[in-house]
Amino acid sequence: xxxxxxxxxxxxxxxxxxxxxxPTKIRRAIAGLLFDGVDxxxxxxxxxxxxxxxxxxxxxxxxxxxxxxxxxAGLLHRVMVEQGRAFFDTNLSEHHHFYLEDEERLEDIPADxxxxxxxxxxxxxxxxxxxxxxxRLKDN
Amino acid sequence: xxxxxxxxxxxxxxxxxxxxxxPTKIRRAIAGLLFDGVDxxxxxxxxxxxxxxxxxxxxxxxxxxxxxxxxxAGLLHRVMVEQGRAFFDTNLSEHHHFYLEDEERLEDIPADxxxxxxxxxxxxxxxxxxxxxxxRLKDN
DNA sequence: ATAGCTGCAAATGCTTTGCAAGGCC
DNA sequence: GGCCTTGCAAAGCATTTGCAGCTAT
Numbered sequence: 001x002x003x004x005x006x007x008x009x010x011x012x013x014x015x016x017x018x019x020x021x022x023p024t025k026i027r028r029a030i031a032g033l034l035f036d037g038v039d040x041x042x043x044x045x046x047x048x049x050x051x052x053x054x055x056x057x058x059x060x061x062x063x064x065x066x067x068x069x070x071x072x073a074g075l076l077h078r079v080m081v082e083q084g085r086a087f088f089d090t091n092l093s094e095h096h097h098f099y100l101e102d103e104e105r106l107e108d109i110p111a112d113x114x115x116x117x118x119x120x121x122x123x124x125x126x127x128x129x130x131x132x133x134x135x136r137l138k139d140n
Numbered sequence: 141x142x143x144x145x146x147x148x149x150x151x152x153x154x155x156x157x158x159x160x161x162x163p164t165k166i167r168r169a170i171a172g173l174l175f176d177g178v179d180x181x182x183x184x185x186x187x188x189x190x191x192x193x194x195x196x197x198x199x200x201x202x203x204x205x206x207x208x209x210x211x212x213a214g215l216l217h218r219v220m221v222e223q224g225r226a227f228f229d230t231n232l233s234e235h236h237h238f239y240l241e242d243e244e245r246l247e248d249i250p251a252d253x254x255x256x257x258x259x260x261x262x263x264x265x266x267x268x269x270x271x272x273x274x275x276r277l278k279d280n
Numbered sequence: 281a282t283a284g285c286t287g288c289a290a291a292t293g294c295t296t297t298g299c300a301a302g303g304c305c
Numbered sequence: 306g307g308c309c310t311t312g313c314a315a316a317g318c319a320t321t322t323g324c325a326g327c328t329a330t
Binding site: 078080081082083086098100101107109110112113114115116117118119120122123125126127128129130131132133134135136137138139140 | 218220221222223226238240241247249250252253254255256257258259260262263265266267268269270271272273274275276277278279280
């Protein structure tokens with residue numbers, strides 16, 4: 001048995017609790033879809049499709065509510081690359097992204113090796129909330 | 141006289157021509173608003189307001205058409221930071237952005253000093269279209 | 281019983297499109 | 306004249322909101 005695979009019965013409620021989110025049925029179900037041990041970048045539609053595939057009955061509004069709540073709680077990161085649709089990133093460690101334009105898909109760049117130097121002083125009275133590197137790629 | 145200030149009568153048509161854009165009245169007017177020698181990050185609404193301020197009569201659709209055309213022609217860069225609204229950046233040199241969340245405003249970071257090292261290999265068959273660093277800032 | 285959650289449908293906000301009228305070479 | 310452009314209004318999409326009914330404690 002793969003010990004890396006989260007146990008949906010125990011780990012998911014614990015994960016939600018850790019972020020101060022009440023573990024309702026829908027939230028547990030959606031969290032179960034997202035946190036299965038594999039990092040993902042999903043759109044709202046992706047989640048709706050995933051839910052349908054697993055016979056999880058829910059609605060557009062609830063998926064939005066749930067993902068937004070997860071994002072505010074820090075369980076997901078919202079990533080904007082294109083006009084219109086947002087991606088939600090389940091990878092919470094510091095990292096960056098390739099954006100493959102032809103596939104409209106994100107791919108992680110581990111932050112391990114990446115180093116950004118030469119940043120100027122921040123504007124007064126502000127501090128960094130996040131640093132985001134997005135490298136747009138196109139077909140050869 | 142400030143020789144850096146573009147002359148709208150000559151420089152704007154030349155700028156449009158250089159990018160293969162026919163210099164119609166509206167296009168010249170909007171380009172004149174944008175390329176006045178000061179780098180800007182404008183939303184569509186900003187442009188509509190700017191136009192109104194200068195008694196340039198136009199429409200929402202035409203502003204969208206014009207900005208989109210400028211962006212495809214490489215006269216502007218489209219920048220996405222938030223859900224919903226796009227910014228158009230008149231600074232075409234390589235650079236990056238602070239995003240001041242509290243003011244919903246972008247600020248340039250010159251690329252001069254910035255250095256990104258440790259990028260992994262690109263996915264097969266792809267090449268870099270652009271590298272984008274966005275540093276989100278919040279109030280202290 | 282109560283507080284919070286869910287999901288439908290309607291509303292919102294930004295952007296795009298269809299199309300008729302107008303402008304320019 | 307003919308082709309491109311303009312601008313109005315309508316349509317399109319992703320997302321949010323209002324609210325009635327439901328659920329779980």
